[in-house]
Amino acid sequence: MASAEAGSGRPGLHDDIPRRLGTARGTGDRIFRYQLTSAGVVVLAIMAAVGLFLLLRAGQALRATGFSFLTTAQWQPDVHRFGIAAVLTGTLLIAAVAVTISVPLALGTALFISDVAPRPLRRTLVAMVDLMAAVPSVVYGLWGLFFLQKNVIGLSRWLSDWFGWIPFLHVDGAQPGDPLASASVYTASTFVAGIVVALMVAPIQCSVMREVFTQAPAGEREGAYALGATRWGMIRAVVLPYGKGGVIGGTMLGLGRALGETIAVYLIISPVFNIQPHILQTGTNSVSSLIALHYGDASDFGMSALMAAGLALFLLTLVVNFTASSIVARSRSGAQSEG
Amino acid sequence: MTVVNDVNDVEKTAPLPLTEPTAPASSPAEPPAEAEDRPRRIGGLTRSGVLSLCGAAASGLCVALLLFGQLAPLSGALGFVVVAYGAFLAAYAVLLGLEEDGPAVRDRVMTVVLWSAATLLFSALVLVVGFTLWRGREALPHLNFFTQDMQQAGPLDPLTNGGIAHAMLGTLLMIAIALAVTVPLGLACAVYLNQIPGRFSRFVRTIVEAMTALPSIVAGLMVYATWILGLGLQKSGLAAGFAISVMMLPIVIRAADVVLRLVPGNLTEAAEALGAPRWRTVWHVVLPTARSGLATAVILGTARGIGETSPVLLTAGYTAALNADPAHGPMVSLPLAVFSFVKSPEPTMIARGFGAAAVLMALVLVLFAVARILGGRGPGQQTKRQALRTARASKRDAARFAEAHAPALSLFDGESS
Structure with missing residues (x-):
């Protein structure tokens, strides 16, 4: 203000025109910008094409069934009786089991790596978690099919014996008192698939959460310690509130992966086409394994129905992902890391 | 990241000298308050901590054995592990409670819980990878597994025929x-x-x-x-x-x-x-x-x-x-x-x-x-070699500049050497 008044006395500086900050771009720069922008447009077009082509191909089936596509539990596209009620329920249940198991493990491991683990160990653990996130899903599927399936029966039986009175843990045809009863009612269930998917998504969740936890400001940690907090007290007062966005975002990211998982689930489950709310009982289904199961022998109309199922899955994961990224971006840690 | 990690180091390496002063002798009326005022330990092992950990583990195991063997109609390996772990945590909390205050007990118990969560996850993941590699040992030693395709090999053919x-x-x-x-x-x-x-x-x-x-x-x-x-x-x-x-x-x-x-x-x-x-x-x-x-x-x-x-x-x-x-x-x-x-x-x-x-x-x-x-x-x-290369390049540049603008840059000669 003062300098403006002082300058106003002089004639040449009187008219206060703001300096133009634009840059004069040469031809090279203009071409460069066009190229980059076109790369962006192409990527966007590819991503839009995913939704667009699915919608286009699914149109036939969706017109034929209308709203009942969401409520029918059968899959007989050739007689026009099909819907995703059963497979969608199965998908959601598998994802729910997976997230229930993976989130405590991932959260505990992330806190362990960021705050508790001996310092020389931390880099190795971080590398291990990241490596596990890159292990192919078919490897998890193999493990589930040939190792877990046999060994989990005891756990399933124990759960259904003691907690069978909770509706979704009930198993039809289970004989709690009989040690010689057939174990086949417990195999290929939502629960087994859920455990496998949980192990698959836990590293992803863990690495997102750890990333956020390590960013918690050092000043606030020191402040908590200076006020006499224990390490756990510091974690509860500083790290967890700071990383809340990361915890939710990581959970949702894992949920998105769990919803879309195909091969591991396909290898383990034995497909059924009615709504199966009992997670310990054999037989379940998911949207992606339905597609993998039927794409080979589908007629034209059947293919259209599968596309519609794929579209539903696509929209579901899209909603989950958008929610996740907006939560992360709005949280304190996310806002800081965006800068 | 390094800044954050340094916090604990500082805490550990520089113990606060709060307990050092010879205050207790001067005011005998309030020794308990003085005795409580010692720096908080953050992490690290103590002998009593290790002892209570071992003791709690032993007691957890014994409680589970007793329950499963004699007292209650429980069975199953998993149930045993769950009960033993629960009893272990409870015993650990009680043992710590004998000499620590509430927040410290919670801290120790949660540290153990975090250790076990990480151990569980990592062992499960190692199991997944290890299982695959272990079961793969039958096929991998055959050289033809890497050089042939499956055209000539039927499902019943031995592993010496066909490959990937x-x-x-x-x-x-x-x-x-x-x-x-x-x-x-x-x-x-x-x-x-x-x-x-x-x-x-x-x-x-x-x-x-x-x-x-x-x-x-x-x-x-x-x-x-x-x-x-x-x-x-x-x-x-x-x-x-x-x-x-x-x-x-x-x-x-x-x-x-x-x-x-x-x-x-x-x-x-x-x-x-x-x-x-x-x-x-x-x-x-x-x-x-x-x-x-x-x-x-x-x-x-x-x-x-x-x-x-x-x-x-x-x-x-x-x-x-x-x-x-x-x-x-x-x-x-x-x-x-x-x-x-x-x-x-x-x-x-x-x-x-x-x-x-x-x-x-x-x-x-x-x-x-x-x-x-x-x-x-x-x-x-940069890696060491890259850094060396960059240093050499900038030295060359400096020499070139010095040659070209020797009089103009004379002001900075003292700094550049």
Whole structure:
């Protein structure tokens, strides 16, 4: 203000025109910008094409069934009786089991790596978690099919014996008192698939959460310690509130992966086409394994129905992902890391 | 990150001298208050801590044994573990409560809980990988497993006949196609997101971020809908390569975007201040600075792309024969080969499946190790040799400048030497 008044006395500086900050771009720069922008447009077009082509191909089936596509539990596209009620329920249940198991493990491991683990160990653990996130899903599927399936029966039986009175843990045809009863009612269930998917998504969740936890400001940690907090007290007062966005975002990211998982689930489950709310009982289904199961022998109309199922899955994961990224971006840690 | 990590070090190495003063002797009225005022231990082991840990473990085990063997009608290995762990935690809390206050007890108990969560997760993950490698040991020693395809081998043939050469070649071709699409397009898009900010690029970034968890089978369906149903072409390695690139593209863009954001602003500003046009700044400053991070982004995307089964399942078909032409005829990749091997009930086929899975794991492991070696450094950090080369170059430049502007720069001679 003062300098403006002082300058106003002089004639040449009187008219206060703001300096133009634009840059004069040469031809090279203009071409460069066009190229980059076109790369962006192409990527966007590819991503839009995913939704667009699915919608286009699914149109036939969706017109034929209308709203009942969401409520029918059968899959007989050739007689026009099909819907995703059963497979969608199965998908959601598998994802729910997976997230229930993976989130405590991932959260505990992330806190362990960021705050508790001996310092020389931390880099190795971080590398291990990241490596596990890159292990192919078919490897998890193999493990589930040939190792877990046999060994989990005891756990399933124990759960259904003691907690069978909770509706979704009930198993039809289970004989709690009989040690010689057939174990086949417990195999290929939502629960087994859920455990496998949980192990698959836990590293992803863990690495997102750890990333956020390590960013918690050092000043606030020191402040908590200076006020006499224990390490756990510091974690509860500083790290967890700071990383809340990361915890939710990581959970949702894992949920998105769990919803879309195909091969591991396909290898383990034995497909059924009615709504199966009992997670310990054999037989379940998911949207992606339905597609993998039927794409080979589908007629034209059947293919259209599968596309519609794929579209539903696509929209579901899209909603989950958008929610996740907006939560992360709005949280304190996310806002800081965006800068 | 290093700043955050240093906190605990400071706490541990510099104990607060609060207990040192000789206050208790002067005021005998309040010794308890003085005795309580000692610095909080953060982490680290003490003898009594270890002893109470052992004692609690023993008592937890005994309680569970007693309950399962004598008192209650419980059974099952898992129940035993759960009960033993619960009893162990309770006993540990009680033992600590004898000499510590409430927050300290909670801290110790939660430390044990975090240790056990991490141990559980890591042992489960090691089990997954170890199991695959262990079961793969039957197929892997046979050399023909790597050199033959499955054309001459039936399901009942022994492991000395037939192999996965066709799947290995297929994986290499598909990932090469996917990389040829993903690397230029993905990196250009990541540079676009960073260099040309605006409403449109924010929109592209949002879409890309939402697409990172695109279900891989949907990527396969999309290529199936366009390539095979739309254009009427047959299933081929090319279609599978495109399906993999649709899946990899958002992953690579997002990772590269994060890395490019870390390029220090003063480097680009310096380039601009020297009058470099934007494209030269990007080409000579931004990309070289972020090179190792970009390589990591691409390699991690590749690791994900190699392991995906479902896009290949929908778009590549399946063949037992070696097919080196990605444009025609069905092709098979390693994960797809694993998938179709283990669907067979024959033990030799299952052994082949595990062998192929072990090869796949090894491939991912190698890619990952390369990514760690390249990406362990942040942007701008150099290896010793790179740093030496840069120092030599700048010394040359300094000599050149000194020669050209000797009188003009005489002011700075003292500083430069």
